[in-house]
Amino acid sequence: MALFLQDRLIAAIKQPKHIEQFLLTKWKTAFLQTGTISVVKRYVDVLKENGRYVFIHVEKIPGISYDKEGLQFLAKFVRPHGIVTTKSTLVQLAKKEGLWTIQRLFLVDTDAVENGLKQVSEITPDALEVMPGIVPEMVANLVQRTNIPIITGGLVQHRHHITQALQSGAIAVSTGNPTLWKTVQKEGLYD
Secondary structure, eight states, rough: GGGSSSEEEEEEOTTTTHHHHHHHHHOEEEEEEETTTTHHHHHHHHHTTTTOOEEGGGGGGOOOOOSSSHHHIIIIIIISSSSSSOOOHHHHHHHHOOOOOEEEEESSSSHHHHHHHHHHHHHSSSEEEOOOOOOHHHHHHHHHSSOOOOOEEOOSSSSHHHHHHTTTTOOOHHHOOOOHHHHHHHHHTTT
């Protein structure tokens, strides 16, 4: 299993001020969803200097193109550990650049699930993030249908959402809720 999947909670950092809050926790992996092309390297550097695994959600960072040159810029200049993306083509490009990859799949209907699983089986990302994260039955179904580690996120607001997702077979849960990061750590859950 990839090193970034050792924690059961992943911080989805959606605001610059959440970087500092994340660094006050014991959690090691962050999905960076804030910044622009002009500041993202600084954010990545700060997180990496503090021993954290950093994944850039490519579609959330203005100024980074969704093509070969954009991925090369990320890999060679910004230097995150990996990317999160909804685009299979970006997963393929990122893998060629030596980045870890997480494919994000939205569970909107049966066709989306089937098409997503077909793409995932062809490109084999390092992990699959399914959203929303509060559908434990679908998480269990996907765990049975693929051998790719499942991360779930989206709409996760309470401990019981995390517990349900993990009990359904997810390897980790991502959330952008700093209060939940602290609560889960304080209570010693999911170590």
